Amino acid sequence: MTTYLPENDLGTPRGTGTETVSVTIDGHAVEVPSGTSVMRAAAEAGVAIPKLCATDSLKAFGSCRMCLVEVEGGRGTPASCTTPCSDGMVVHTDTDTVQGLRRNVMELYLSDHPADCQGCARGSCEIQSLAHDVGSAEVRYGLPSPARENTVDDSNPYFDYDPAACIVCSRCVRACGEIQGTFALTVEGRGLDSRISPGGTDFLSSECVSCGACVQACPTSALEEKSLIQLGMPTRVVDTTCAYCGVGCSFRAEVQGDGDDTRVVRMVPSKDGGANEGHSCVKGRFAYGYASHDDRQLDPMVRDSIDDEWRVVSWGEAIAKVAQGFQAIQSAHGVGAIGGISSSRCTNEEVYVVQKMVRAAFGNNNVDTCARVCHSPTGFGLSQTFGTSAGTQDFASVEQADVVLLIGANPTDAHPVFASRLKKRLREGAQIIVADPRRIALVRSPHIEAAHHLPVLPGANVAFVNAMAHVAVAEGLYDADFVRERCENIEGYLEFIADPAHSPEATEDVTGIPAEQLRAAARLFAGARNAAIYYGLGVTEHSQGSTMVMGMANLAMITGNLGREGVGVNPLRGQNNVQGSCDMGSFPHEFPGYRHVSRDDVRAIYEGLWGKTLSAEPGLRIPNMFDSALSGDFRGLYVQGEDIAQSDPNTQHVEAALRAMDLVVVQDLFLNETARFAHVFLPGTSFLEKDGTFTNAERRINRVRPVLSPRQGKDEWQITCDIASAMGYPMDYDSPAQIMDEIAATTPTFAGVSFDRLDAEGSMQWPVNDQAPHGTPTMHVGEFVRGKGRLIETVYVPTTERSTRRFPLILTTGRILSQYNVGAQTRRTGNNAWHPEDVLEIHPSDAELRGISTGDLVALSSRVGTTTLRAEVSLRMPPGVVYTTFHHPVTGANVVTTENSDWATNCPEYKVTAVQVEVANSHGETDAEAAARGDEREAAGRA
Ligand code: SF4
Ligand code: SF4
Ligand code: SF4
Ligand code: FES
Numbered sequence: 023m024t025t026y027l028p029e030n031d032l033g034t035p036r037g038t039g040t041e042t043v044s045v046t047i048d049g050h051a052v053e054v055p056s057g058t059s060v061m062r063a064a065a066e067a068g069v070a071i072p073k074l075c076a077t078d079s080l081k082a083f084g085s086c087r088m089c090l091v092e093v094e095g096g097r098g099t100p101a102s103c104t105t106p107c108s109d110g111m112v113v114h115t116d117t118d119t120v121q122g123l124r125r126n127v128m129e130l131y132l133s134d135h136p137a138d139c140q141g142c143a144r145g146s147c148e149i150q151s152l153a154h155d156v157g158s159a160e161v162r163y164g165l166p167s168p169a170r171e172n173t174v175d176d177s178n179p180y181f182d183y184d185p186a187a188c189i190v191c192s193r194c195v196r197a198c199g200e201i202q203g204t205f206a207l208t209v210e211g212r213g214l215d216s217r218i219s220p221g222g223t224d225f226l227s228s229e230c231v232s233c234g235a236c237v238q239a240c241p242t243s244a245l246e247e248k249s250l251i252q253l254g255m256p257t258r259v260v261d262t263t264c265a266y267c268g269v270g271c272s273f274r275a276e277v278q279g280d281g282d283d284t285r286v287v288r289m290v291p292s293k294d295g296g297a298n299e300g301h302s303c304v305k306g307r308f309a310y311g312y313a314s315h316d317d318r319q320l321d322p323m324v325r326d327s328i329d330d331e332w333r334v335v336s337w338g339e340a341i342a343k344v345a346q347g348f349q350a351i352q353s354a355h356g357v358g359a360i361g362g363i364s365s366s367r368c369t370n371e372e373v374y375v376v377q378k379m380v381r382a383a384f385g386n387n388n389v390d391t392c393a394r395v396c397h398s399p400t401g402f403g404l405s406q407t408f409g410t411s412a413g414t415q416d417f418a419s420v421e422q423a424d425v426v427l428l429i430g431a432n433p434t435d436a437h438p439v440f441a442s443r444l445k446k447r448l449r450e451g452a453q454i455i456v457a458d459p460r461r462i463a464l465v466r467s468p469h470i471e472a473a474h475h476l477p478v479l480p481g482a483n484v485a486f487v488n489a490m491a492h493v494a495v496a497e498g499l500y501d502a503d504f505v506r507e508r509c510e511n512i513e514g515y516l517e518f519i520a521d522p523a524h525s526p527e528a529t530e531d532v533t534g535i536p537a538e539q540l541r542a543a544a545r546l547f548a549g550a551r552n553a554a555i556y557y558g559l560g561v562t563e564h565s566q567g568s569t570m571v572m573g574m575a576n577l578a579m580i581t582g583n584l585g586r587e588g589v590g591v592n593p594l595r596g597q598n599n600v601q602g603s604c605d606m607g608s609f610p611h612e613f614p615g616y617r618h619v620s621r622d623d624v625r626a627i628y629e630g631l632w633g634k635t636l637s638a639e640p641g642l643r644i645p646n647m648f649d650s651a652l653s654g655d656f657r658g659l660y661v662q663g664e665d666i667a668q669s670d671p672n673t674q675h676v677e678a679a680l681r682a683m684d685l686v687v688v689q690d691l692f693l694n695e696t697a698r699f700a701h702v703f704l705p706g707t708s709f710l711e712k713d714g715t716f717t718n719a720e721r722r723i724n725r726v727r728p729v730l731s732p733r734q735g736k737d738e739w740q741i742t743c744d745i746a747s748a749m750g751y752p753m754d755y756d757s758p759a760q761i762m763d764e765i766a767a768t769t770p771t772f773a774g775v776s777f778d779r780l781d782a783e784g785s786m787q788w789p790v791n792d793q794a795p796h797g798t799p800t801m802h803v804g805e806f807v808r809g810k811g812r813l814i815e816t817v818y819v820p821t822t823e824r825s826t827r828r829f830p831l832i833l834t835t836g837r838i839l840s841q842y843n844v845g846a847q848t849r850r851t852g853n854n855a856w857h858p859e860d861v862l863e864i865h866p867s868d869a870e871l872r873g874i875s876t877g878d879l880v881a882l883s884s885r886v887g888t889t890t891l892r893a894e895v896s897l898r899m900p901p902g903v904v905y906t907t908f909h910h911p912v913t914g915a916n917v918v919t920t921e922n923s924d925w926a927t928n929c930p931e932y933k934v935t936a937v938q939v940e941v942a943n944s945h946g947e948t949d950a951e952a953a954a955r956g957d958e959r960e961a962a963g964r965a
Contacts (some may be wrong), residue, residue: 033082034103035079041055051067056106058106059105060093062078074148074189075193079239079293080201082103149189180248194245195209197239201300205469231434233307249288257278257279259277263598269439272784273295275710284729297417297439308851309840312691312846313691318708322734323703361659367664368599368738370717370723371739374606377389381632389607391603396596398567403926408801408808412593415590420554420588421588426448429478429558455476461897477534482533492526495519497544499544504580508585509812554588558593564924565923566819566924567926579813580813590800595719610641647659647679658686660687661689671931710730714739715780758777770791830902832903833937860906860910865900874893880893883939918937
């Protein structure tokens with residue numbers, strides 16, 4: 023924790039030239055890469071040049087004339103922000119001439135700024151400090167236009183725009199375009215009447231996605247966080263990591279007060295964050311209020327039956343009930359009758375102790391994680407082909423990609439900060455192929471047009487990727503040298519994929535993609551200098567999810583797109599720490615570091631350290647736990663930070679399994695849907711209270727630092743240790759740092775990781791070991807982790823879930839930007855302003871056939887259940903396919919999803935459900951009834 027200071031602003035980005043140039047600025051010699059501005063070089067030499075329109079997150083603009091300098095041998099007074107350094111240049115930044123010019127410029131700006139600005143909340147307003155620095159006091163010209171007074175736009179839930187304080191420097195306009203890539207803002211009006219406009223409407227109604235980049239770039243209080251206006255300036259800063267998605271953005275938590283009186287004033291994305299480099303999205307930037315929401319359950323509670331009222335108890339009583347309950351079940355029904363589910367929302371250290379408790383204290387391997395329902399096929403598929411269960415690149419790698427194949431992912435909604443980076447690369451000229459049944463934003467948005475949108479039908483991914491590879495091989499476009507040198511099973515695979523049965527023409531009816539279009543896309547991908555694959559849950563959540571991951575790995579290998587920047591196979595992972603929870607041994611067949619439990623050498627490591635004989639038998643996966651519960655064999659479950667009753671498929675089946683158990687222990691922030699079936703509730707901690715690490719989608723291990731003390735009085739790792747200890751297996755650590763030391767000592771890919779090193783280096787991407795002491799941004803350079811990359815024949819097997827006369831449409835699911843997962847956090851924030859309910863997107867022809875209009879309440883039915891939600895008629899969908907999100911319990915989208923799952927990992931087939939859609943009245947359920955049903959579900963959870 024450090025005293026609050028604004029982040030240093032060096033004025034312009036650093037040059038990217040390969041040459042180095044030497045300049046002298048006010049007598050200070052400095053060397054910088056060619057292309058670096060005089061302003062930036064001066065800042066690096068410790069000389070601050072006054073500036074207004076420049077900031078180091080944006081390209082220099084050169085409009086304010088505040089940064090003028092004199093260059094020996096040069097003419098006039100050039101703007102230092104737009105003047106590149108040249109070798110031998112001698113610059114003077116503080117001559118009488120430039121001082122006088124700056125005072126005149128400042129006077130003009132002050133004439134356009136409220137006279138009472140000394141009283142504004144920002145406190146760090148650059149105008150004020152600049153006026154002081156350049157010595158401006160007198161204002162001889164005009165005053166702000168009355169048209170700009172009293173027109174504050176406070177429509178956005180998180181920030182206001184006050185035109186009276188705006189100096190029209192256009193930093194915000196440029197931030198929205200250059201950094202965020204939304205282009206929502208323009209300058210409207212002229213002269214003193216000019217102001218910033220979000221497309222002629224207010225911020226909330228505009229295209230603005232509330233990322234906060236404009237607020238961060240604004241040098242005045244014109245764009246300002248409401249929280250800052252309300253609370254005033256922060257006094258301290260804690261560096262930490264966002265707890266929403268797998269991008270893993272670094273943030274400065276800017277706070278006031280101490281101890282229990284600590285208040286978060288705002289979350290500001292860190293410029294030196296490895297994953298985000300100063301950018302953020304609406305969730306990480308603003309939607310942290312759930313941590314202090316009244317719904318937080320802060321006391322341990324118990325009840326004997328799920329029909330009883332909850333009873334608040336001490337931590338000691340709650341832990342004793344858990345331990346005695348689990349021991350009683352094991353005595354009566356065997357060691358394997360209990361298990362645990364770890365959370366991908368929790369830290370690596372918290373997850374590590376959960377799997378240790380299950381393996382050492384429970385004495386079995388019945389541990390699983392929510393990755394089961396999202397990216398378990400990624401782990402399996404990439405480990406089979408490349409030898410490691412993780413993506414191959416860092417996010418910055420996309421800046422070197424020439425062609426991006428995006429499959430089954432919607433990054434502008436689900437991974438927004440990565441999407442901004444991707445959009446920037448596309449604006450620089452890279453091309454994108456979007457393979458998705460839905461017309462997502464990246465198909466067409468400001469300054470972006472996909473080279474191809476391939477509307478692959480749900481369930482046909484493997485046929486699609488095989489057709490892409492077929493074209494590369496059949497047309498001789500593949501990288502024969504790479505394949506020969508780096509791959510195995512070459513002949514078998516080439517013979518398989520060259521079969522005309524895999525051609526775009528032969529598979530056109532299956533994929534739904536016109537053959538010529540698929541051929542063109544394949545040629546574009548195979549012919550690119552650097553082609554990269556990025557994918558999401560639209561790949562993994564299928565009955566052939568693992569096959570598809572291997573199919574993409576095949577495509578990358580045969581086109582030689584691995585082992586350098588700009589290429590690779592890159593999963594966009596969902597939860598903040600889903601990579602970490604998998605790394606930490608949350609799967610029932612693997613110890614930390616993806617080592618199978620049957621390996622004697624690995625068990626020996628843990629048996630030696632933990633002093634227990636460990637089971638060599640893989641344990642139960644989540645769906646097996648449910649099946650086993652229904653057959654009476656599995657009777658006790660510890661669930662940490664995962665709302666399985668809402669997030670897992672076929673809700674009725676899950677609820678029946680939970681109801682069948684003798685002891686369900688839920689550890690969470692809120693009394694969620696799963697808590698309706700719990701006998702013990704253990705309150706958990708939010709990310710603002712955690713101390714530990716998260717690992718993001720690029721294998722980057724980031725520190726999470728406590729901003730507040732645990733509000734319920736206990737760290738989550740301590741709760742787990744207490745349960746294990748109460749069961750007779752003492753687990754005791756001084757701190758999360760000590761847990762990480764144990765992880766590093768036992769897991770080769772984490773060998774060089776410690777809190778001290780992370781604190782010193784900021785973040786590191788595993789593997790971190792003797793060969794890669796600072797981490798590994800790009801994997802499989804020179805050779806694959808498994809030696810040769812394995813080409814695997816990926817046979818397409820159609821899913822058994824098909825449309826029928828009764829269920830003629832296919833439902834697929836996804837996320838929306840403002841909400842997150844089951845919505846437990848985001849629904850308790852101002853983000854509800856954008857997405858207060860889930861909607862069903864349906865193509866106009868399917869809607870017309872059913873008499874459905876936008877806003878109608880419709881019943882969505884599958885062979886396993888029915889739910890009700892509002893329709894949105896949309897050309898984003900192709901005919902025959904409907905789409906919804908799953909953020910609101912009132913909808914309960916998983917009421918209709920089936921128990922179909924990936925053949926290798928049991929990852930549910932969320933993306934393909936045969937459904938019927940009808941106007942809701944035909945099911946007799948009204949809007950009010952549906953709302954009441956949702957309320958009841960929530961209320962029951964809290965009862
Ligand atoms: S709102 Fe702020 S950043 Fe935008 S033009 Fe006005 S002063 Fe500049
Ligand atoms: S918040 Fe983000 S999207 Fe909205 S106007 Fe500002 S920069 Fe643009
Ligand atoms: S992109 Fe993801 S990690 Fe970054 S701020 Fe948004 S939700 Fe958080
Ligand atoms: S800061 Fe250089 S012209 Fe504005």
